[in-house]
Amino acid sequence: MAAQPKPLAFEHPSYLHDPGGIWSWITTVDHKRVAVLYGITALFMMAVGGMEAMLIRAQLMVPGNHLLSAAAYNEMFTMHGTTMIFLVLMPLELGFFANFFIPLQIGARDVAFPRLNALSYWVFLGGTIFLHLGLLRSIYGLPDAGWFGYANLTERMYTPGINVDCWDIGLLILGVSTLLSGLNFFVTIVNLRAPGMTFMRMPMFIWAMLVTTILILLAFPALTVGLIFLFADRFLDTHFYRVSAGATPILWQHLFWIFGHPEVYIMALPAFGMISEVIPPFSRKPLFGYPMMAYSLVLIAFLSYGVWGHHMFATGMGPIADATFSITSMLIAIPTGVKIFSWLATVWGGRLRFTTSMLFAVGFLVEFTIGGLSGIMHASPPVDLQQTDSYIIVAHFHYVLFGGVLMGILAAFYYWWPKITGRFLSEKLGKAQFWITAWAFNATFFPMHFVGVLGMPRRIYTYAPHMGWDFWNYFESVNAFILGFAFLLFFINIIWSAMDGEIASSDPWDARTLEWSIPSPPPAFNFAAVPMVTSRDAFWVRKYGTVGTHGVAPAIAGGAAAAPIGAHAEVEEHIHMPAPSLYPLIFALGVFLMGVGCLVWTRLIIMGGAVTVMSVIGMVFEYPSFGKFDPAMIAESTLGLDHRKVGMWAFLGSECVFFASLISTYMVYKDRNLGGFDAMILNIPLTSVSTFVLLTSSLTMVLALAAVQRDDRKWSVFWLASTVLFGCIFLGGQAFEFTDFVMQGLKIQTNLFGQTFYTLVGFHGIHVLIGVCWLIVLTIAVARGKIGKDRSLAVEIGGLYWHFVDIVWVIIFTLIYLMRTVKHA
Amino acid sequence: MSDHALNPAHAGHDVSHEDHPGPGLYLLIAAILTVLTAAEITVFYVPGLQPVLVPILLVLAIVKFAFVGMFYMHLYYDSKVFTTLFVFPLLLALLIVFGLLLLFSHLQGVLSFVVP
Amino acid sequence: MHEFSISVILGVAALAGLYLAASLLLDRRPARRQTAAFGLGLAMMTFALTGPIDHYVQARSFALYIFQQMLLVFIVPPLLLIGMPDWMARPLLVGGWFERAWRILTRPLVAFLIFSSTFTLIHYPLLCDHVCHARLPYGDIRELLLLVGLLLWWPLLSPLPEYPRLSYPMQIMYLFLLMIPMTAVAAPITMAQTVLYMFYASGPHPFGITPQADQVLGGLIMWIGQGIYLMCVFTAIFFRWSRFEDREVPAINLRLQPGLRVIRRPAA
Amino acid sequence: MRSVSRLNKFVGSGLLAAMVFAFFGCGNFNAPMQTFASGSDLAKWITSLYIQITIWDSIVLAIVLIVLALAIFVFSTREGDPTEPHEHESDLMLELAWTIAPALILMFITIPTVRTIMRTQPSKWPANAITVQVHAHQWWWEFDYPGLHIATGDEVHIPINRVIHFELYSDDIIHSFWIPALGGKRDVIPGQVNQITLIPSVTGEFYGQCAEFCGLSHANMRFRMVVDTADGFKQWVAAQQAPPVEPQEAAAKNGEKIFKNAPCAICHTVRGISGFSKQYDYGFRGPDLTHFGSRGTLAGSIFDNNPKNLAMWIQDPEKVKPGARMPTLGLRGTDLHDLVAYLESLK
Incomplete structure (x- = not known):
């Protein structure tokens, strides 16, 4: 860190300017x-x-x-x-x-x-x-x-x-x-x-x-x-x-x-x-x-x-x-x-x-x-x-x-x-x-x-x-x-x-918030130096000294306001912006193809799905910072937390509402079922074993994470592979269960029980499947040495998802299987 | 009240990976989870427990849920922010389940004639 | 059927005596508002545990039973905690096995779970009828409530810096989440079509209302009363938070904290 | 800039005046489906609550608008004034006031609301209530009087000052039963029986309409409700219970044959002439035509019932009512004329 702030020359082109043309957009x-x-x-x-x-x-x-x-x-x-x-x-x-x-x-x-x-x-x-x-x-x-x-x-x-x-x-x-x-x-x-x-x-x-x-x-x-x-x-x-x-x-x-x-x-x-x-x-x-x-x-x-x-x-x-x-x-x-x-x-x-x-x-x-x-x-x-x-x-x-x-x-x-x-x-x-x-x-x-x-x-x-x-x-x-x-x-x-249009200055309205402290239109990196905030209306205070405008000579406005907050960047070279990526577009194409496939040609769904999955994997490994523990970033973040982990937890929170909607539908429709198959068909011994399997997979998952954090590649691979294996056993059990029900005559169309059961348990199964794919990718990456101690975050986030799938099953097992005789409505 | 309430800007700094528990604890939790699951299945098969089936199963499920969340997902050791991010939606989800069950049970009670 | 229970009076007097004795022994005086809060807390405790309220609870008024609980859980513990100076609590809670236990018990999640599960359990009809009223002397449940109430409020009002309070947003979240188990208990009681508790169904009613109406009233006190109360509390906390974050978070000095100056490197 | 601000004021006050004018221009309440109505006890309760809330709303709106207008008119003069405005950031009393005052107003709204809810949704009704089963179809209304053995379509008669209990059934999708003059609407939901109970207090003819979007011809799903005097209703019931009128004229007689031979009878019942079994949905897909000639409107109450309109309807139902379930039978010339004559004779 240089002790003396160097003035920053403002010849940076705005975000709109780019020689790359349409491709850059x-x-x-x-x-x-x-x-x-x-x-x-x-x-x-x-x-x-x-x-x-x-x-x-x-x-x-x-x-x-x-x-x-x-x-x-x-x-x-x-x-x-x-x-x-x-x-x-x-x-x-x-x-x-x-x-x-x-x-x-x-x-x-x-x-x-x-x-x-x-x-x-x-x-x-x-x-x-x-x-x-x-x-x-x-x-x-x-x-x-x-x-x-x-x-x-x-x-x-x-x-x-x-x-x-x-x-x-x-x-x-x-x-x-x-x-x-x-x-x-x-x-x-x-x-x-x-x-x-x-x-x-x-x-x-x-x-x-x-x-x-x-x-x-x-x-x-x-x-x-x-x-x-x-x-x-x-x-x-x-x-x-x-x-x-x-x-x-x-x-x-x-x-x-x-x-x-x-x-x-x-x-x-x-x-x-x-x-x-x-x-x-x-x-x-x-x-x-x-x-x-x-x-x-x-x-x-x-x-x-x-x-x-x-x-x-x-x-x-x-x-x-x-x-x-x-x-x-x-x-x-x-x-x-x-x-x-x-x-x-x-x-x-x-x-x-x-x-x-x-x-x-x-x-x-x-x-x-x-x-x-x-x-x-x-x-x-x-x-x-x-x-x-x-x-x-x-x-x-x-x-x-x-x-x-x-x-x-x-x-x-x-x-x-x-x-x-x-x-x-x-x-x-x-x-x-x-x-x-x-x-x-x-x-x-x-x-x-x-x-x-x-x-x-x-x-x-x-x-x-x-x-x-x-x-x-x-x-x-x-x-x-x-x-x-x-x-x-x-x-x-x-x-x-x-x-x-008439050209606008950086602060045409004499406004109060930070966006007006940088040029209009802003440069690609927004702020040359991260601004420091000491109060509400941060830019106003910069300009006039206090929150209100009492007794402050507006003269400051002429001087200080003209120099934007970020004018004293020290190490301009450190500003690295994320590189452009084509994967977002490919992902969207994959999703679109899946949608079209639903309408016209079923195989297109699989193709679109493949495109989507590949684009996600491509996107993950595209940046070398993948899964990397970055103390600088964490120090700079507001909560002192890695935002990938914050994002994962927020996503899991959102998933709670998703499963709650599915579960409440199951419970509401359970009593409205018009006869035929009902929850008594559920195979408790089989799913008990599945439950143990899934719980064990959670254990192997945390052990894998611990191994990755110790930088112990052999055991990391072993525990990750075991998790994948247990996940597959669980999925196999579910496949067997579903096939068994279909053979007995319970299809998704059969009755209310069938459809709510298959959608709830099926969507949980899809989550397990996604988790298994995720873990396979992680296992390969760990085995090839791409994920070590410094990138353990990748495993940690995958693990969070996996455990979430596990606890959803804990609830499903109780509410759907063990409480099968209970009337809800 | 403001004597030493933490500023969230610093709330996360006191935790780091070193606080995470070791494999020993994980195995202990696994053992507890296994025992609890076994208990669930036992409760399910014991006819005498049918009247209290629902509360017992619910409590066991919540305990299992909490153990996995707290220890395997490290909520117990990690920043409280994560706990909030997860628990708040979780309880909202519970409210939705609760609300829908209430609404539909009421529908069935009052309008008992359901046209087949 | 008694108007004033000796044991309660003695208990309250003992607490007041301890407070006074601690002050004298350590030769420090609590601030006036702390004394006032503690005194008010003891007064509320007396009011809740004995006298007319308890009389009518014994005489099978469910609504007052709930009201008594609300006092014991939501009014008395915060007042006692506010009234407790840090130097008085420190000798008790710093050092030794007791600290370790108390630290675990007052972790917000643990305290929350202990409180809400206790509160839920004692309203489970089976348990309530067999445990709360029939087998054990009634007083046990009240003291239990007071204790779990103390645990509940500790993360918010801990008198000791050694036991840091929750940050303001977490306090709000904590109280907000508390509304959910409370509602989960209150709603079924209010909406129930039958009288759930044999104890209250069995006797003549002190106010001449039906046990059913009494139960609905009790449920509403629990549901709406605690809702409004908690809402007021966390509104107050929100405004404290606002003042704290707006005024009191220190300006971060660039030169003193060079670590914060690092320009974020998004990749590589 | 000053001139612009003056212009703003000028246009602003013009706009305000125009709105006030428009508001009073709305005095035209000569509308058959208006909702400020008092055709029944239910409607009276609703209207009274409606007016109470409107008054509260208007008061609050007036306060907000006056404060805003004052603020604008007073403080826009400061434009260009070098003195800085007061940095007024908060005022606890003011903020408490505008939290508590709305809360009080809401209490004044909520209490009568809850009372009206309890009053308008009774779980019991007197045994002598007249039950009308309303069956909503895509896109017409069927009215059955289970106690009186009457079935009509598109037109429902009820007597004044009696408790009327509507039971709402749907065989296809969600509709909504609404007679504005007699009170609120209720959705007609398949698999669920909703109800409205009311006591009509005014005789006359009222219009109703399906209010929940139900597909292509949702707009063409109307009906008429006639509130009769007690005697009038008795006569109407007697007329409806009577067997269908024997056709007298030659054309009408021929029309009866056409009715029986053409596919009409598959969907429509004329008691004693056609109509088979409800179980097989035979003769019950369309309205009961036993006393068709006595009705004022046809085809989901979108036309007056007269020979010309009837002929147009039979000739090409799809054209006048998009998506209509009634097929085009290709009847023309005398066949059509005779069929129309027959149907119109079914008084």
Whole structure:
């Protein structure tokens, strides 16, 4: 370490500049480039989703319209919802803004797992294409069962086409992508913060993203399980949602909304964070009530798991469940109200600057409040019975998701665009866009409250005249086109700015957080030297000396602010950025091929699977740092922990929810089984032996780890190989068990017991299989001397997965096998 | 209360690989796990224990779960961050199981006529 | 049926005497708020263990039985721990086999498991009817609750720096997780369609309500009462955490800690 | 920049005025499916709660908007002002206030909510309640009166001031039964029997519609509910219980033959003429047509019941109701005319 800081010359090209051309974008692992890729894709999909919305409004303009057929209309509203949620809002918030600004705001060089980040993007792109694959078959090939895809309408019997297959598999693929980026950002925020940036000094956007990623990790598995059941129903002829076998389609609704309500907050919380970033600089005040703001985020997230039932009041859950879900839903209003009032208090007394960004932030406050308040109505079950599935709900969630989330995103666009591209968006066009949007948005969606009160149901492609709906629908449609025009302005603005926008300085807004301390657009390595954080609003304090601005001569701003925080890099040569990689793209291709294989040609699944596995192995060994214990990295990490291990544990946490969904389905359906085979078929002696085998494999696994940590290659290989062997014996036992059951006549299609048993135990088996493959790779690597003491982390992480599989079996063995006679419901 | 609450920034530093237990402990845990599993199977086959089957099995499973988690997965020795990362979702998962069972049992109780 | 139990009064008096004696022996005075907290803790203990509450518990009021438990578990131990100065606890808990045992017992996970399993077990109807009321004198369970309550709160309120408290986020997590076993006990009791505990079903009720209603009331006290209480506690902790991390975490000095200056090398 | 801010204010106040205007422009409640209704005890309870919550919501919204507007109008004048704003970061009393006040408001909402839940979801209903079994099909409604041996489609009659107990059945997928004027909706879920119990308090004709997306023709799954006086209902029941009217005119007589010979009878029942067994789903796939002529609407209540519409419907069901299960039979000319005449004669 040099004692004297050397000034750093700032001739580094920005992240956008690269002689590699398009190839460098395809293989990029730079979080900023991946973010840009996400942004472009999501903006394109926003245009598509917007067109779909225009078509919907055009169809509803007059009663009895014949512009769209019923089939086309159903596709439009399904895809409008799916697109806007999964392909626009979430990618813009997570993929674009969070990806770009999490590392910049916490003073990191990149996200925790750069290649995983690129992988998330390519998988996301694959999923996006997959959702639209049905278009290849016919013009009516888009999914048409609603973004919520309620069973049993989605059963093959009622929706025979491949469109719902595409929806099902497409969402599974998108789920993988979202889960992985959630995991990535979670570890980044938890473990890669700059020194001194405690939780309570994080910018509010980072808080919001932290909570959002936790929600993603714990909500998406439920959707995955629901989609897997749907997949099984459609392709394997099981009856997860079929009444004829004793099942109930309500199961889908539970699983879907266990995911779906947190999902609402997965979309809303990042927008809260963005607004919290935008309002302070333009009010020239610190965020009011920071701890309260952070705490309410946590509370909202926590409560959001206990309220899924409020989407299901009409399904007849009974008065007790209704009341419980109602009360918990109402409770969410308290932290949300705290947030609104805290934003108001931030604005209050400030020196307000109404840039476009601030205008959108104010728009957010108004529209989101309206949306939130109508939400309180739906939280009251009796009132909800008059409102659910009517246009008042459409009004409500557009006020939340458009007036709230999208306005927040637009505010963030105008705020952060100069940092991303180094150029301003046009303020003139922006203000025009804001005012047109503000008018047209309210004029489109506020009357939906009226038609909702007048009883117009949702999702209807046509309606009768003289119901009192005609005028407002016409009015809404006209304004919807104006709203579309506002977005046209936005796209023009983006293109204009990219080509000829005004050049922005590094800190054009006199802002408060670290991302403004580096050049715009940032260099590939973000910070020349890792910044030190001593308080909230770190950059502001750098510039003005205190958190507030009292009594500090703004003169400092001229001097210190001009020199970015990282200007005193000592050893610039030490900045190594991760090398580009093609494996993320190959992985995504493999996943995509597997999806296509499900639709057309089964062998393609195996081929795609092989591509996926090979790409994972390739990716693992691509970097020489594989599994390496890096004291420097650990010393620099926030928690003093290796982030690969943090990531693994977070992933295992997420897996808990996955297995919980499978196990609860088994238990719920156990008593609804309509006769035939039941749990009494289970072979206890055999599985007892399997249990011992698996427990022993856990023992050999820890012994292997201990041997690797001693650098004892012979015993490492021996114990690893024994673990593989025990794993294989377990799998063999399971294969025997399954074959035995099939021979006795219990197939996955036979009855509820069969399907829930095979999926639960089967998915555990798949986990064991993955573990065995993983261990085989490790064994070979250890045997060839690639893994020694310094890389024992590779074995440790593999071991964590293996033990997790083991403890899941401990639970399965007890709940499914040993408690086979117990009634659950 | 703030006298000596740890700053999480330093929470992890006091642990390292050296704290991990040796093979002796692993073998002991393996023995305990074997005994517990044997106990589970015994409980399953003893008719007299049927009334208390569920609590006994649940407790045994939780104990096994905890032993593997604490010692084989090193949660007992590692940073508490890992414990949190795992236990929090685990209990959320439990709540989901619990909630769904409650909701569905209620459905069956109130709406007893299920159309075949 | 007794209004005041001599043994409880004696026990509380003994504790107060010990506190005073320790103060005199070691010739140090606890801070005023510590004395106040300890005194309040003893008062709450007396209130919970004897007098009208205990009278009605003996007279088969389930709701008050739960209320008594909540006092013993959630109110008394924190007050006692807050009231205990470090110099008073140190001679007891530093050095010797007792320290080793106490360290294991007060590891957060161990303390949590001991508390929640005890709490779950004593509400298992079979156990409750046979152990809590019939065979053993009733007092045993109350003292057990007090003890496991002390264990439960120790990781949060440990008076000794030698036994470090949990970090603030961990404290919140700890209390949050505590809500789950509590709910798992409270929910089935509240939702049960029958009276679960023979002891409370068997006698006339002091307040004239049905045993079923009494049980629902008790379940709700446990469910909602502890939920709101814990929520308030961890809200308070959150704000302490916020103040601590915002104001008190020292600025890391680059020159003093060169190790932190290492620029992260992502690969190789 | 100052001028821009003035422009903002100008446009902003214009927008606000326009919204207020639009809100009062919504006074048109002359809508048959409006949800602020009081056609039954259930609807009255719901509406009262609905209005209470709306009032609370409006108060909160007004507070937020006024504070925001004040903040904007007062503090935007500081633009360009060199004095720095106060660094006001927190205020415990204020923060406590805006935590506790919403909590109190929510309590005022929650308590009546829970009371209304308990009230509107009774687990028992009087023995003399009239039970109506509602069967939802893709995409029409069947109404059976198990005590009265009546089956109708698309149109349901109930008497005023009696306890009506709807049992909701679905044979295919999830639908939702909704008559806005008489109270809330309930999902109609296969494998589960949901119920609505209510006492209608106003006579008249009300519209209902399926509210849960149920596939292609979800929009065309409507029905009519007629609340009769006690006498009116008695007469209607008697008329419906009567055997079908013998066709009088020649055309109608011919139509009856066509009805029996064409595949109509596979799906439709005319008691005494066609309709076989529920077990084999024979004659029960479509609405019971025994008294078809007495109904006001047809084909999922999307048309008025008149010969022209009926002919159009029979000619090409798929065209007027996408995905309709009724096949196109290729009837035209006099056959069609006679069949229509027969069906319309079934008063």
